């Protein structure tokens with residue numbers, strides 16, 4: 001297992017830890033940008049209150065709810081729609097890196113649980129509509145949902161530009177790892193985008 005990673009069962013034994021669950025919701029799409037660039041997949045992230053990009057979800061209390069119940073509750077608050085997420089959508093759990101690692105004054109360790117769920121394009125549109133209107137957290141904890149551009153433009157912007165923004169926690173690697181694992185981008189495209197995003201931030 002990769003460093004910081006632990007099994008779902010081991011994670012749930014850590015009763016003194018705090019737990020958070022986040023999910024990457026995505027769909028296929030046939031739409032084309034400018035009528036010529038296939039978008040292929042819609043991946044949803046959000047602009048958080050702190051200006052960082054992250055996935056929808058939040059803190060759950062395993063003593064009062066299952067991880068999936070807690071995640072579904074957070075999604076209702078942040079998206080305004082009940083998107084049921086189940087154990088089948090679970091990907092991994094890992095400790096959030098602490099800063100500084102040995103700080104004695106810091107609060108209890110945080111375990112981050114990550115899920116991915118494929119939905120229909122129509123559901124994506126419903127989520128976007130609700131998230132911008134009826135969602136309790138709209139304009140507060142969540143400033144807006146965003147789609148991830150997975151394509152590259154002629155000027156090498158697009159995916160690379162998106163990756164050059166700032167992300168909460170390990171959301172950026174959750175995104176990159178999931179896109180690779182689900183074959184939503186090819187390893188070559190990803191390598192090019194990562195290299196060019198580094199240049200943008202240099």
Ligand code: GTP
Pocket residue numbers: 020022053054055056057058059060074096112141168169170171174
């Ligand atoms: P409150 O309702 O204000 O408690 O927020 P929340 O429950 O929605 O919690 P939040 O989504 O901010 O997640 C809790 C913690 O998990 C954050 O402080 C981050 O450290 C971490 N976190 C948030 N989003 C992500 C994400 O997309 N990926 C990862 N890995 N961690 C995240």
Ligand code: MN
Pocket residue numbers: none
């Ligand atoms: Mn236009």
Ligand code: MN
Pocket residue numbers: 057058059074077078137141
């Ligand atoms: Mn929340």
Ligand code: MN
Pocket residue numbers: 056057058059074078141
């Ligand atoms: Mn949240």
Ligand code: MN
Pocket residue numbers: 058059074
């Ligand atoms: Mn919360």
Ligand code: MN
Pocket residue numbers: 077141
């Ligand atoms: Mn909240």
